[in-house]
Amino acid sequence: MLAKRIIPCLDIRDGQTVKGINFENVVDVGDPVELGARYAREGADELVYLDITATHEGRKLFADLVRRIARHLNIPFTVGGGIDRLADADLLLSAGADKVSVNSSAVKDPDLINRIAGGFGTQFLVVAIDAQWKNNRWTVFVNGGRIPTEKELFSWAKEAQERGAGEILFTSMNHDGTRNGFACEALRELSTQLSIPVIASGGAGKKSHFASVFQEGRADAALAASIFHYNEIPIPDLKQYLRKQHIIVR
C-alpha cells in the first residue's frame, strides 16, 4: 500500500536554514544539508527546500546548495522559490533536485506550468498555492502571502492540474503558524476535486493533527517546518503514532 508522506520543509536564505513565523521574523536553525540528512535518517519521506533569498548572490548560493544536497540525500527533495523561467527550473533540476515547486510565478504566468511540465515531465513539478479563507472564499495570495490575487484556490488548483502540475502543495494562511491543525475541510475538498496528489501545509502543532489531515483531510502528504526543526515532534514518534491510528506510513 502507498504510504502517506511526512515532509519537513526547510526555508533557505543565503544558503542557511531559516523558519518564518507567519511568513515573517525569521530565525536561523542550522545547516540545510545536515538538517536534511538528519531528517532522512529519522524517516522523513521527502524534503522541501524553499529559497526565500531575494538577491542574485543568494540565488547562486542556493544552486550550489542544491548540488550539495543532491550528493548527500538518499530520499527525494523538492526545491522552490524564485523559479520564474524554464531556465531556472532547468538549472535546479540539473543541480540534482528531484522536483521544483512554483508559486507566485505560476499565478502571474500560468503558462510556466505548461512549459516546465512539457520540458521535464509533470512528475518534476509541484505547484504551491498560498490561500486565505476570507469572506467565504479561499483567495490565492502571491509574494509569500503578501499580495491577494483574483484567483480562487479550487479553480486555480484545477487549472494547474490541467496545465501539468504533478502535485499541489496547499498552504492555508489562516492555519500557518498557528499550530492549531491543518485546514482539513479545504484539503478534503481539494483532494476530492483533483486527480493528482495533494500536500497539506500550515498548522501542524501536534501528532493528532497529522492523523486528521490524512483521515479527514485526505491529504497524500503533510508538510511542516518548525515542529521538526526544534524537534518538538520527532519524526520516528510521529510515524509510530500514525501507525497506531492505522495510517500507512513508511
Add this chain to the structure above:
Amino acid sequence: MKIAVIKYNAGNIRSVDHALGRLGVTAEITDDPGVIEAADKVIFPGVGEAGTTMKYLQERGLDQLIAGLKQPVLGICLGQQLMCRWSEEGDTPCIGIFDEPVVRFPDGQLKVPHMGWNSLERTTGDLFADSLNGSYVYFVHSYYVPVCRETAAVSNYMVPFSAALQKDNFYATQFHPEKSGDPGESILSRFLKL
C-alpha cells in the same frame, strides 16, 4: 570496476550518479557504444515519456546495443518499461528484453501517477536480500508492468504490479533505488557486486 550510466534524453540521471557516489563508486555517464559495451555494469535510468525516448535511443542504435549486452544491466523506472515489449504510452514498441506489455493504471480509483513510498512483496532474485520483503521504496510512475514470470518484486497500487524484473543478466526496477533510502542503497550495492 567500470560502471556506465547510459546518457539519453531522460531526466534524473544525475541522481543515479550521486547514489553511486555515496556507495563509493564512480560511474561514467555516456552514450558512447564502445564505453557502454566495455563496462562491467550498465545502468539504464530514466524518467520521461516512452515514445520520444525510444525514438532517441533508436536513432542512436542504443536500443539494439542494450538488448545485446552480456554484462549485468539495471533498468530504472522508465528504463524498466523500455526493456519490455511494448508500452501503452504512445503505443510504443520497446526494446523487448522482457516479453511483457507496459500498461497505464486505471483512472478514477486512486491518484495517477503512483507517487511516493510503497512496500515490496514477494521479493526474489539476486537484487533483494530476504530482509527487504516489506521494505518501502520510492515510486513515481503512471504505467506499470503486470506481474509476470520475470517479476522479482511485487507492489500494490490498485493492482499488483512488477516492482522489479529479472531475466538472465537483465535487472530492472520500477522504483528509484537511488532515491529509496537504505533499502535502495542495498539494492544498488547488490547490483554492483553481481
